[in-house]
Amino acid sequence: MGKPTGFMEYKREVSGVQDPKSRIGNFDEFHTPLSEEKQRQQGARCMACGVPFCQSGVVLNGMVTGCPLHNLIPEWNDLVYTGNWEQAYRRLTKTNNFPEFTARVCPAPCEAACTCGLNDSPVAIKENEYGIVEHAYAAGYAAANPPRVRTGKxxxxxxxxxxxxxxxxxxxxxxxxxxxxxxxxxxxxxxxxxxxxxxxxxxxxxxxxxxxxxxxxxxxxxxxxxxxxxxxxxxxxxxxxxxxxxxxxxxxxxxxxxxPRDLKVPGRDAKGIHFAVDFLRSTTKSLLDSGLADGNYISAKGKKVMVIGGGDTGNDCVGTAIRHGAGSVIQLEMMPKLPDERSEDNTWPEWPKVCKTDYGQEEAIARFGQDPRVYQTTVKEFLKDKNGNVCKARLVSLEPKKDGKTGRMVMAEVPGSETLREVDLVLIAAGFxxxxxxxxxxxxxxxxxxxxxxxxxxxxxxxxxxxxxxxxxxxxxxxxxxxxxxxxxxxxxxxxxxxxxxxxxxx
Missing domain, CATH: 3.50.50.60 (FAD/NAD(P)-binding domain)
Incomplete structure (x- = not known):
């Protein structure tokens, strides 16, 4: 622990982000990394806890807290603080083969379990992971290192x-x-x-x-x-x-x-209804093949888009559809909105069950002036036009009720809550x-x-x-x-x- 008072002297800082209205004009990464000085300050905030929950990777109340890879986080945080970047990289890659991936896409259960987060904000662990691996590539010690001996297997x-x-x-x-x-x-x-x-x-x-x-x-x-x-x-x-x-x-x-999990409702066979994975895959392939010039992708341009599913994949669909130039986007979520802050029965170091506004929702708010998410709602039926294309969705509201047989809480239909919504592109992001x-x-x-x-x-x-x-x-x-x-x-x-x-x- 190179700086025992670091957590008192420095506040949490994370990478900057490009303005939503400007970043939706392309498919580039939009985060601006912290400077080396700021990364070292974040390393100094690490308290080198006697019990480092950040690297625990255990299940509490059915949710994982801490890093499932058991990354040696306090060790490489300290090495970042002292400027020993190469050794930090060696410690990081001892447990993680691909920190360049996780530093970008992992939701950071390590940060949710950081002891600093108990009374303040957690250490910016992902920022340091990103800094370590990108520093390694720039300095040349992330280069290939073939094995010296082969086993013949x-x-x-x-x-x-x-x-x-x-x-x-x-x-x-x-x-x-x-x-x-x-x-x-x-x-x-x-x-x-x-x-x-x-x-x-x-x-x-x-x-x-x-x-x-x-x-x-x-x-x-x-x-x-x-x-x-x-x-x-x-x-x-x-x-x-x-x-x-x-x-x-x-x-x-x-x-x-x-x-992919399907949605079995009348009208599901209408044209214009796709699985999220097909939508995302087609966009990325066309982007890599031709910069979208070949047109070989499911386009949301000018469409009234409905995303079914409130998870990360649904959010990715929202962000991608907006970049296509969608006319409107809504995102259906069956479950109630999570609280903005931890509830009393969701204590640290459990994963915080709080409402998170991700990049796609931020972009929808900037583009259309409102959050695209509609909670406690699902589709009851799709309607087709004369050419077999989806044109409307019959929506129904849901409410939590206790199942009489199992005693479990389920989301039940609210009688008389049906509404019709115009839609011409539906993306099913309901998991696998x-x-x-x-x-x-x-x-x-x-x-x-x-x-x-x-x-x-x-x-x-x-x-x-x-x-x-x-x-x-x-x-x-x-x-x-x-x-x-x-x-x-x-x-x-x-x-x-x-x-x-x-x-x-x-x-």
């Missing part, structure tokens, strides 16, 4: 999202020959096509992938392993699971939770249901009742010999930081199965 990783990449990175560092198969045309999975460019510039992903290639990881794109009924990319070539099993000593399935069955069937792995790949608790080995799993395909839809942790832990289990022991570090 071959591992196939199916899926190049954060879990697959983390597993591949760990196993390659151990000296195994790793090949990553990606169904789409670019590496990154959720990071590439599920998160908009303004949250995570794709050049950041490509920068890391170049380093992984230099370190010896092989990437094969347009590879539809298991050959599902509908590829994510029409150019994807089918690869038989049996061939993968023959050619590799171990296989890790990290294909994500790729089945589990692993794609065609991939599971191709490798003959069992699914559990949640349609995730089944394993023993806390383990990653499937029912099929030499086949492992990790990430959303294993635990269900979750955060990028959880996917990285799963990839690291799966890699450790694979390494042990190959070598009889493992020295891969997992906190």
């Amino acid at each position: 071959k591992v196939a990783v199916i899926g190049s999202g954060p879990a697959g990449l983390a597993a591949a990175d760990q196993l390659n560092k151990r000296g195994h020959q790793v090949t990553v198969f990606e169904r789409s045309d670019r590496v990154g999975g959720l990071l590439m096509y599920g998160i908009p460019n303004m949250k995570l510039d794709k050049k950041i992903i490509e920068r890391k992938i170049r380093i992984m290639r230099e370190e010896g990881v092989e990437f094969i794109t347009n590879a539809d392993v298991g050959a599902g009924p509908k590829s994510a990319d029409t150019k994807a070539g089918a690869i038989k699971a049996a061939d993968i099993m023959k050619q590799y000593d171990r296989v890790i399935l990290a294909c994500g939770a790729s089945n 249901l589990g692993a794609q069955k065609s991939v599971a069937d191709a490798f003959k792995v069992k699914l559990n009742e949640r349609t995730n790949v089944d394993t023993a608790p806390g383990r990653y080995r499937t029912n099929v010999e030499n086949v492992f799993t990790a990430g959303d395909m294993h635990r269900g839809q979750s955060l990028v930081v959880w996917a990285i942790r799963e990839g690291r832990e799966a890699a450790r289990e694979v390494d042990e199965s190959l070598m009889g022991y493992t020295n891969l570090y997992v906190q």
Whole structure:
């Protein structure tokens, strides 16, 4: 703890943001990082607690608090304060393979658990994570570092999202020959096509992938392993699971939770109703291919847009639709609005259940003059015009009620609350249901009742010999930081199965 009085001398500061009205004119990242001096001051605010809740990654009241990767946060905060940037990078990457990703897209459960936040504001941990990794790239010590010795073992990783990449990175560092198969045309999975460019510039992903290639990881794109009924990319070539099993000593399935939750109401078959993932993917692909000049994306320009779902993906849809030039945007949320401040039964260090206005909602307020979110509301029916296009949505209000059979609180329809809303583009952002069955069937792995790949608790080995799993395909839809942790832990289990022991570090 380099400065014992730092938390009293300095206030929390975070990166600046570009004005919403100006940033919606492009798809660029819009945060201005803190200066090195400010980053060091934030490091000085860290109290080096005897019990560092920030790195705990434990579940309290059904919610995670602290970093699931158990990042050594007090250590590298102090190293930032003292200006020892290279050692800070070494400590940061000891537990996190991709701080350049998490520093941009993680919701920071570490900050929610920071002891400074108990009576004041938390340390700006994400700002320091960003500063450490970007300083490393600028200074050259984030360069490729290939393993000196190879084991002769071959591992196939199916899926190049954060879990697959983390597993591949760990196993390659151990000296195994790793090949990553990606169904789409670019590496990154959720990071590439599920998160908009303004949250995570794709050049950041490509920068890391170049380093992984230099370190010896092989990437094969347009590879539809298991050959599902509908590829994510029409150019994807089918690869038989049996061939993968023959050619590799171990296989890790990290294909994500790729089945979007649908909305089963009358009129759902109308034209103009899309899953959020298809909308976001089409925009990012067209942006990368041609700067949107090819027009090969689901356009919201001039449309009356309705986003169904109040989570991060729904917010991303709002921000993307506004950048398209949408005529109007509303975002439906089934649940009641969260309080603006912690309630008495939501005490620190639990995750704060408070209302957060994210970047997309900020932009909607700036563009249209009001918050796009409509709470305790859902769609009861979609109406079509004569050409089969969606033209209206029948909405209904909801209220919390106790279910007479289970005793649980449910959101029930309010009688007589129906209204009609004009709409010509609907984006369903209601989450995902589990692993794609065609991939599971191709490798003959069992699914559990949640349609995730089944394993023993806390383990990653499937029912099929030499086949492992990790990430959303294993635990269900979750955060990028959880996917990285799963990839690291799966890699450790694979390494042990190959070598009889493992020295891969997992906190």
